[in-house]
Amino acid sequence: MSSVVVPTSAALGRPFLFDAESEVEECLLAAEPKKPARHASSSESVIASVSQSKIGHRQSAIPLTPASHLAVRPAPEMVTSGIAELDALTGGLPRGCLTEIYGTGSSGHTSVMLAAMAAATRRGEYCSLIDASDTLDPQSVAVSGTDLDRLLWVRCHDDAPRKSQIVEKSSARIPTARELGFPSSALDFEKKKARESEHRLEQVLRVADLLLESGGFGLIVLDLADLPPQAARRIPLTTWFRFRRAVEHKPTMLLVLEQQPLAGSCSSLVLRLQPNSQFSALGTQYSVLSSNRNFNATSSDSPASHTQLLTGLEINVEMVRSRLERKPAQSVMFETQAAWAG
Amino acid sequence: MPFACIYIPNFPVAAALRAEPELQASAVAIFEGKPPLEKIIAVNEKAGALGIAPGMSKAQGELCSELALRQRSPLQEASAHAALLDCAQSFSPCVEDSACDTVLLDLAGMESLLGSIPEIARAIFERAATFGLRANIATALNPDAALLAARGFSGVTVIPSGKEAEHLGPLLVSVLFAEQLDADEKEAAGNLLETLERWGIRNLRAMAALPAIALSERLGQRGLYLQQLARGGTLRTLVPVEVPLIFEEAVELEQPVVLLEPLAFLLNRLLEQVCARLASRALATQELCLTLELSNLTGIDDDYENIGIPSESDGSSNTNEKLDAPLLSAFARSGKFLSNAEEKSFYPHRQNKFVRKLSLPLPMLDAKVFLKLLQLDLNAHPPGAPIMKIHLSAEPARPRSAQGGLFLPPAPEPEKLELTLARIAGIVGENRVGALELLDTHHPEGFRMRRFVAEVARKIPQKQTPDASEAQAAITALRRYRPPLGVKVFLENGQPSRLNCPRKKEVQGEVLWKAGPWRSSGDWWERDAWSHDEWDLAVRNGEAISFYRLVHDLLGGGWFIEGTYD
Numbered sequence: 044m045s046s047v048v049v050p051t052s053a054a055l056g057r058p059f060l061f062d063a064e065s066e067v068e069e070c071l072l073a074a075e076p077k078k079p080a081r082h083a084s085s086s087e088s089v090i091a092s093v094s095q096s097k098i099g100h101r102q103s104a105i106p107l108t109p110a111s112h113l114a115v116r117p118a119p120e121m122v123t124s125g126i127a128e129l130d131a132l133t134g135g136l137p138r139g140c141l142t143e144i145y146g147t148g149s150s151g152h153t154s155v156m157l158a159a160m161a162a163a164t165r166r167g168e169y170c171s172l173i174d175a176s177d178t179l180d181p182q183s184v185a186v187s188g189t190d191l192d193r194l195l196w197v198r199c200h201d202d203a204p205r206k207s208q209i210v211e212k213s214s215a216r217i218p219t220a221r222e223l224g225f226p227s228s229a230l231d232f233e234k235k236k237a238r239e240s241e242h243r244l245e246q247v248l249r250v251a252d253l254l255l256e257s258g259g260f261g262l263i264v265l266d267l268a269d270l271p272p273q274a275a276r277r278i279p280l281t282t283w284f285r286f287r288r289a290v291e292h293k294p295t296m297l298l299v300l301e302q303q304p305l306a307g308s309c310s311s312l313v314l315r316l317q318p319n320s321q322f323s324a325l326g327t328q329y330s331v332l333s334s335n336r337n338f339n340a341t342s343s344d345s346p347a348s349h350t351q352l353l354t355g356l357e358i359n360v361e362m363v364r365s366r367l368e369r370k371p372a373q374s375v376m377f378e379t380q381a382a383w384a385g
Numbered sequence: 386m387p388f389a390c391i392y393i394p395n396f397p398v399a400a401a402l403r404a405e406p407e408l409q410a411s412a413v414a415i416f417e418g419k420p421p422l423e424k425i426i427a428v429n430e431k432a433g434a435l436g437i438a439p440g441m442s443k444a445q446g447e448l449c450s451e452l453a454l455r456q457r458s459p460l461q462e463a464s465a466h467a468a469l470l471d472c473a474q475s476f477s478p479c480v481e482d483s484a485c486d487t488v489l490l491d492l493a494g495m496e497s498l499l500g501s502i503p504e505i506a507r508a509i510f511e512r513a514a515t516f517g518l519r520a521n522i523a524t525a526l527n528p529d530a531a532l533l534a535a536r537g538f539s540g541v542t543v544i545p546s547g548k549e550a551e552h553l554g555p556l557l558v559s560v561l562f563a564e565q566l567d568a569d570e571k572e573a574a575g576n577l578l579e580t581l582e583r584w585g586i587r588n589l590r591a592m593a594a595l596p597a598i599a600l601s602e603r604l605g606q607r608g609l610y611l612q613q614l615a616r617g618g619t620l621r622t623l624v625p626v627e628v629p630l631i632f633e634e635a636v637e638l639e640q641p642v643v644l645l646e647p648l649a650f651l652l653n654r655l656l657e658q659v660c661a662r663l664a665s666r667a668l669a670t671q672e673l674c675l676t677l678e679l680s681n682l683t684g685i686d687d688d689y690e691n692i693g694i695p696s697e698s699d700g701s702s703n704t705n706e707k708l709d710a711p712l713l714s715a716f717a718r719s720g721k722f723l724s725n726a727e728e729k730s731f732y733p734h735r736q737n738k739f740v741r742k743l744s745l746p747l748p749m750l751d752a753k754v755f756l757k758l759l760q761l762d763l764n765a766h767p768p769g770a771p772i773m774k775i776h777l778s779a780e781p782a783r784p785r786s787a788q789g790g791l792f793l794p795p796a797p798e799p800e801k802l803e804l805t806l807a808r809i810a811g812i813v814g815e816n817r818v819g820a821l822e823l824l825d826t827h828h829p830e831g832f833r834m835r836r837f838v839a840e841v842a843r844k845i846p847q848k849q850t851p852d853a854s855e856a857q858a859a860i861t862a863l864r865r866y867r868p869p870l871g872v873k874v875f876l877e878n879g880q881p882s883r884l885n886c887p888r889k890k891e892v893q894g895e896v897l898w899k900a901g902p903w904r905s906s907g908d909w910w911e912r913d914a915w916s917h918d919e920w921d922l923a924v925r926n927g928e929a930i931s932f933y934r935l936v937h938d939l940l941g942g943g944w945f946i947e948g949t950y951d
Binding site: 125126147148149150151152153154155156157158166167168169177178179180181182183184185186187188191192194195196197198199200246249250253254256257258259260261268269294295318348349351352353355356358377378379380381382 | 795804832837860866867900901951
């Protein structure tokens with residue numbers, strides 16, 4: 044039985060098939076089988092020629108595109124975050140992507156959020172803030188320069204809205220704690236807190252889905268910074284993936300504030316914030332921005348509190364991961380200014 | 386000058402079918418009157434084929450199982466008449482309201498806008514169909530000829546100029562009189578028709594052929610006028626009516642509606658009608674008012690003290706001595722629930738009204754969006770009782786106009802946004818979604834939530850275009866705790882030195898640095914006066930240092946963490 048061997052470019056020692064069209068054509072020409080020998084049976088030669096013609100036809104029917112001609116995914120548009128140092132580090136915030144900003148308390152992520160919202164409203168865009176813990180300070184928002192008419196504030200909370208009193212559409216109803224075997228007096232504080240966090244998280248995810256589907260917002264912020272990390276970690280990765288797909292190819296920036304990174308590989312930019320405070324284990328040597336700049340003192344000669352004024356914080360920003368540009372991890376520092384600092 | 390006439394045959398039936406289109410294929414009869422003397426006043430063709438005729442009693446009609454009996458509804462007839470006027474107004478500004486089932490339009494000058502007369506007539510017919518009305522349309526050079534043709538011919542009729550007598554000839558003399566007449570006019574018309582019948586005059590051709598002098602001697606000027614009508618030779622101008630901008634639809638229900646799904650189905654129908662009428666007048670709406678009349682089958686009546694109808698489960702047979710109507714006491718003794726119809730007739734004052742107003746941020750005209758908004762609203766605020774009647778009205782407004790642009794910043798679509806906000810309000814509560822508005826006060830929580838409206842996107846002026854060099858300094862933001870966290874504060878020389886918050890473990894530790902106190906107070910003339918001292922603290926908790934705003938309530942005496950500087 045005769046067989047046909049179609050030599051590949053690798054076997055021929057040529058560059059790979061997807062490199063250039065001309066090389067592809069050479070491979071195809073080289074792959075043309077030789078004519079069958081005279082002594083082969085007529086049927087075998089017919090089979091060989093038919094199979095070869097089929098292979099040749101199949102090869103010519105496949106559209107071949109060299110790798111160098113494949114379209115490159117366009118880089119997302121970067122817009123200013125409102126903080127020059129942050130823009131210098133990351134190039135700004137990317138549109139159509141998920142950006143995570145994480146840090147512990149007093150790490151400055153709320154300040155970064157307000158700066159981003161102010162920059163977005165200055166551009167004439169609409170922003171929405173899904174506040175999981177209802178912690179937004181209206182005075183801070185106003186001072187940051189955010190246009191309040193362009194900010195949609197969604198305040199999640201523990202009290203569930205009143206249910207419909209029209210005769211229920213279905214027979215399903217939520218069982219009471221007693222029916223579930225939880226005596227009402229047995230719920231301790233931690234369990235109650237966990238349930239409250241879950242309830243808030245459910246509200247956040249549902250509202251986020253609605254806003255992402257609605258569209259038209261330049262910036263959507265999910266403020267999960269005050270949710271316990273163990274509650275926030277319960278958000279499945281599929282949800283983050285869905286959020287990322289929802290903003291892809293749209294001019295919307297999705298910004299998530301949290302205590303720990305949650306979205307995994309779904310986020311295009313991950314920033315870590317921490318306060319730039321230094322202290323010594325032996326004393327209370329520390330550095331904060333105060334009315335006495337670069338004030339360092341020990342506890343023994345701390346000045347009177349009524350002469351002190353908090354003028355701002357120093358924040359360290361580290362770019363943990365960026366899918367936008369392959370750069371080594373870097374960090375910058377920027378200062379925030381209190382509203383009364385002038 | 387061409388004129389058109391829109392005529393709705395069998396108007397009471399048409400009004401009922403407009404509210405219940407599913408009955409189009411059924412035999413329908415309309416009755417009115419006080420029980421037990423209700424009489425059938427109008428029937429459709431299918432009912433007529435079953436042998437049902439006007440004048441029969443309701444009881445006779447009930448013997449026919451295939452017959453759908455409906456009580457005459459002035460509300461539905463008013464809605465149908467308003468729809469008829471809106472339909473006419475959308476084709477001509479000069480509209481005469483001849484009768485509840487007839488309107489006349491002046492089509493002078495409309496040909497250059499709307500096409501030829503036959504095209505206009507066809508368009509009127511189709512527009513009336515979208516309003517749920519099966520109308521007869523006729524056009525002629527004088528309004529009376531158009532009116533007679535609409536009464537006599539079904540569908541669309543176009544009478545060429547000069548051919549009025551020829552086209553009207555075959556029509557019966559009964560078309561000379563309107564269908565909906567009051568009692569006196571009906572009697573006079575009946576007498577005249579009887580006279581003409583005795584003379585052998587059955588159609589308008591014969592009427593037109595009568596000698597004028599002899600006719601005037603026997604029937605007077607009225608007879609001459611009728612002859613002129615039969616010849617199609619009358620000339621008059623229309624008496625135009627100012628069509629009011631009232632867009633209301635209503636439906637009365639035979640059975641009370643309890644569930645949301647059938648209610649949504651009825652609301653959808655009403656909304657489509659209202660939107661179609663608004664669209665025909667090139668208007669939109671910015672406010673919808675939904676009024677539901679509820680039935681209250683149990684409970685204490687406000688007017689009658691100690692009245693209660695025992696329920697079926699209540700075996701009590703106590704009668705109330707204060708009951709006056711013997712029938713009422715009989716029902717109370719039997720412990721029987723009243724049916725809805727009995728309830729209505731015995732306790733008409735008991736029906737409650739449930740009103741919901743839907744205010745829209747911008748003028749809109751989308752029935753689906755309105756339906757969804759009403760559904761979400763009713764889910765959040767249910768009526769709480771079965772619904773007997775639905776009344777929907779829309780406040781007309783000029784439609785919004787927006788100039789689009791290629792380089793405008795993204796903005797949410799108003800209709801989509803309104804739906805999204807309604808859904809979000811259903812999740813988090815009504816007062817917890819919206820825009821911020823700062824109040825003129827120094828109170829820490831001096832703000833309120835107001836409605837979020839996305840204005841039409843506008844181009845930002847050049848000087849406002851952001852530039853990297855224009856990035857402003859970040860503000861030190863405060864994250865507020867709502868409610869503020871109660872803390873235990875250890876004082877040294879009257880100043881906080883250590884914190885311990887039982888509710889939040891992270892908020893505790895040694896105070897490394899403090900600024901304050903800053904005294905703040907206000908509203909001392911109100912009940913909710915406030916006065917507190919504020920401290921800004923740097924607190925060490927293990928390796929971390931956090932910055933808090935500590936508040937000492939001078940009126941209540943407690944210490945609270947108001948927020949975190951972040």
